[in-house]
Amino acid sequence: xxxRKKTLLKVIILGDSGVGKTSLMQQFVNNxxxxxxxxxxxxxFLTKEITIDNNKQVSLxxxxxxxxxxxxxxxxxxxxxxxxxxxxxxxxxxKSLNNLTSWKDEFLVQSNVTNPQxxxxxxIGNKIDVDDSxxxxxxxxxxxNITNNQLGGLNYPVFExxxxxxxxxxxxxxxxxxxxLQQEELNDANGHDVSDDYNDAINIHLESEYSGCAC
Amino acid sequence: MGKKKPEMSxxxxxxxxxxxxxxxxxxxxxxSSFLKNLSLTSSSSSLQSSxxxxxSTNDYNDINSNIYGSLSYGNSxxxxxxxxxxxxxxxxxxxxxxxxxxxxxASFSHVNAATPPPPPPNERSNTxxxxxxxxxxxxxxxLLKGPRRSHSTTRYADNDDxxxxxxxxVSKNLKIVENKNLSRVANxxxxxxxxxxxxxxxxxxxxxxxxxxxxxxxRSRSNSPQYKGRTSKESLDDEDYQIKLExxxxxxxxxKYSKFRRILTSDNNINLNELRKISWxxxxxELRAISWQLLLGYLPTNKTRQSSTLKRxxxxxxxxxxxxxxxxxxxxxxxxxxxxxxxxxxxGSNNSAxxxxxxxxxxxxxxxxxxxVKRTHPNIxxxxxxEIQTSxxxxxxxxxxxxxxxxxxxxxxxxxxxxxQIFLGNYLWQLQRTVFGENETKLEDLQLFIPGLLDSENxxxxxxxxxxxxxxxxxxxxxIDPSLISSRVYSIIEADTYWCLSxxxxxITDNYIHQQPGIIRQVSELKNLISKMxxxxxxxxxxxxxxxxxxxxxxxxxxxxxxxxxxxxxxxxDTYLSETPLGFNNFHVYxxxxxxxxxxxxxxxxxxxxxxxxxxxxPTTYWKEKDIELxxxxxxxxxxxxxxxxxxxx
Numbered sequence: 001x002x003x004r005k006k007t008l009l010k011v012i013i014l015g016d017s018g019v020g021k022t023s024l025m026q027q028f029v030n031n032x033x034x035x036x037x038x039x040x041x042x043x044x045f046l047t048k049e050i051t052i053d054n055n056k057q058v059s060l061x062x063x064x065x066x067x068x069x070x071x072x073x074x075x076x077x078x079x080x081x082x083x084x085x086x087x088x089x090x091x092x093x094x095k096s097l098n099n100l101t102s103w104k105d106e107f108l109v110q111s112n113v114t115n116p117q118x119x120x121x122x123x124i125g126n127k128i129d130v131d132d133s134x135x136x137x138x139x140x141x142x143x144x145n146i147t148n149n150q151l152g153g154l155n156y157p158v159f160e161x162x163x164x165x166x167x168x169x170x171x172x173x174x175x176x177x178x179x180x181l182q183q184e185e186l187n188d189a190n191g192h193d194v195s196d197d198y199n200d201a202i203n204i205h206l207e208s209e210y211s212g213c214a215c
Numbered sequence: 216m217g218k219k220k221p222e223m224s225x226x227x228x229x230x231x232x233x234x235x236x237x238x239x240x241x242x243x244x245x246x247s248s249f250l251k252n253l254s255l256t257s258s259s260s261s262l263q264s265s266x267x268x269x270x271s272t273n274d275y276n277d278i279n280s281n282i283y284g285s286l287s288y289g290n291s292x293x294x295x296x297x298x299x300x301x302x303x304x305x306x307x308x309x310x311x312x313x314x315x316x317x318x319x320x321a322s323f324s325h326v327n328a329a330t331p332p333p334p335p336p337n338e339r340s341n342t343x344x345x346x347x348x349x350x351x352x353x354x355x356x357x358l359l360k361g362p363r364r365s366h367s368t369t370r371y372a373d374n375d376d377x378x379x380x381x382x383x384x385v386s387k388n389l390k391i392v393e394n395k396n397l398s399r400v401a402n403x404x405x406x407x408x409x410x411x412x413x414x415x416x417x418x419x420x421x422x423x424x425x426x427x428x429x430x431x432x433x434r435s436r437s438n439s440p441q442y443k444g445r446t447s448k449e450s451l452d453d454e455d456y457q458i459k460l461e462x463x464x465x466x467x468x469x470x471k472y473s474k475f476r477r478i479l480t481s482d483n484n485i486n487l488n489e490l491r492k493i494s495w496x497x498x499x500x501e502l503r504a505i506s507w508q509l510l511l512g513y514l515p516t517n518k519t520r521q522s523s524t525l526k527r528x529x530x531x532x533x534x535x536x537x538x539x540x541x542x543x544x545x546x547x548x549x550x551x552x553x554x555x556x557x558x559x560x561x562x563g564s565n566n567s568a569x570x571x572x573x574x575x576x577x578x579x580x581x582x583x584x585x586x587x588v589k590r591t592h593p594n595i596x597x598x599x600x601x602e603i604q605t606s607x608x609x610x611x612x613x614x615x616x617x618x619x620x621x622x623x624x625x626x627x628x629x630x631x632x633x634x635x636q637i638f639l640g641n642y643l644w645q646l647q648r649t650v651f652g653e654n655e656t657k658l659e660d661l662q663l664f665i666p667g668l669l670d671s672e673n674x675x676x677x678x679x680x681x682x683x684x685x686x687x688x689x690x691x692x693x694x695i696d697p698s699l700i701s702s703r704v705y706s707i708i709e710a711d712t713y714w715c716l717s718x719x720x721x722x723i724t725d726n727y728i729h730q731q732p733g734i735i736r737q738v739s740e741l742k743n744l745i746s747k748m749x750x751x752x753x754x755x756x757x758x759x760x761x762x763x764x765x766x767x768x769x770x771x772x773x774x775x776x777x778x779x780x781x782x783x784x785x786x787x788x789d790t791y792l793s794e795t796p797l798g799f800n801n802f803h804v805y806x807x808x809x810x811x812x813x814x815x816x817x818x819x820x821x822x823x824x825x826x827x828x829x830x831x832x833x834p835t836t837y838w839k840e841k842d843i844e845l846x847x848x849x850x851x852x853x854x855x856x857x858x859x860x861x862x863x864x865x
Contacts, residue, residue, distance in 0.1 A: 036593035042768035
């Protein structure tokens, strides 16, 4: 990429309905939390410019998807060209943890990424602000089972966050951005854009007057 | 009911004259007796009105041509079906008195007389044209200000002395028939902190007066500063003109209500086609519940069958809820390892394996419904109450288990709300009408009531309390405490909502089954339509890499309920329900096309990200019903153009 072009990184947030995907995105992009988010239908996105590795300016385009299984066939339209995928679960909902593997598989099938073996994923366990009594019993053990499983395990960085209180959200997205940037550079180096013209179309230029989200 | 105030009936006892400006318009004897009865005798207005009643055809034409000319959208439907009985002209504005005070008086009393039951002042005022005009009948000159306030312009700014004088005279007269009850109401409306309804300006006023044409003479003049206080001949003419428009508007409004009333009460068998025709252009709030139920085919058109059918359907619903699966619907606990509520199966004894599978699936469904109900219309207070959330959970859950091919899909929780709140509002209206309505029309009223909603045996204690509640007249869905309503009523409203929702969803089953093929088809139809309607826009979206599914999936899945306020959606459904086949499927795509094209210019200046961000949050916050009506009319035109012509273009 030329120095004048700002790198645009596409990040997809996946996970069961109600784990807090919208809240995570809103907390990261707008530093706010609300009880008033409606269920996401289809997918929404927001963008945020951040600096990583001290001097590298990137623009994160964060796609917040619908959690209900029925909408999974939509993935093709939204996952394409992704540079990083965030798998979310709710620390009070064991099923959402168990579903992480199928979310990952579904993503790989539909996004058609070139390097499924080492495509960057990251895991976020949200809602750590709630009472311990409500959390999944022996969560760490169960989490390890899922991440350390030799065959097809989700051996990815894990962050525990609270979108409500803004705990760890920033840190998680910084790692997300770094991983996404690596993936983007890998794709560049390999000379094949994940989805040719589509990816170009969403690159924005430094000199453009675009200034953040309109909402 | 014992609470009925006799004085009140004086004011409202003339709804039988509702056609006075309608089909029989111009019959002076109606008008004069009518005014006399209203004690408007201090001026000679009643006499004059009868002599002036056949006012110059010129004036009449003037007004209508003006209205026509500036109301392109109002015409589209009318024009395309030339015999449309809802036309703007045919409603007889044959009485256009020349005297200012008289004309105001005429329209004023007219509105009062034909106003249906007094919905509470203020609270529903922005949703109901009827209640709107009525709400100011305690003698303030607000009558004519009220509707105007809802317009975005000040073209009718009431800054002319003459105008006020006329009104004062009338209001003085009207005070004669004012009564304690009404004053009490007025006072209460001041003391009670009523939340402004989030919805709309009134239904019809905007349809009747020039809106969009900035060149309308009235508008430009009254906007100019020097207009204030002018007494020249010109400005008098101008006032006349304004007054005529106002009368016109009020007549329209009343005629509309009368027509609905006539259709709903005239025959033993309600003429559904007539109802469809008139409903297309919007249904009065008070009559919406019954009209919707008729249009959906839930309430039979044959009146002898209505009570029994509803009774049976409601019983079916209750049995359905009590039946296969027992859920503690009042328990909204979500932190139960991904499931919520206490769910237990009554199937267990037969086939434990099946029931276990069902149980798991049902648990999932219930969990999904539960978390979605909590975030349904999070900004509307009504939906934050546990009673209401329980009702929604029941309706959605029963629908989901009865329709295993789709189950519950997110977005259906949005679709359930218009029915629920319209039916709940209707219950309150029925109570208000029963308590405060006039004797003469009680029998006829019954035909406007959805059967069985009110407790005929007076056993419903909560209903009795509501009847005796001094605030009854003020209650709307925006301020009612849902715990004041009995479970008997909730189960009826739930049942009606359930069946109406089922009818609606029958039309779009494909939207919610696996892979959602209905939505995929609609999205591609939308793209196809845009290629014909606005190729430039299509090309721009293509060039930016925007795919239609990225922004319009939600439009189909939630029927634009995420893009437009629920009040506007309700108005939209009046039209959808009047289309044959119902407009939720094919017609909706045309509406989406009209919706997208509204923003064509905005979109063409934006790049990929900006386009999607824009469409994620389209600027409809200040949309009024007139915007919706314009959009619907445009959609109608597109549909007439392309409906039968799209096949060979694919």
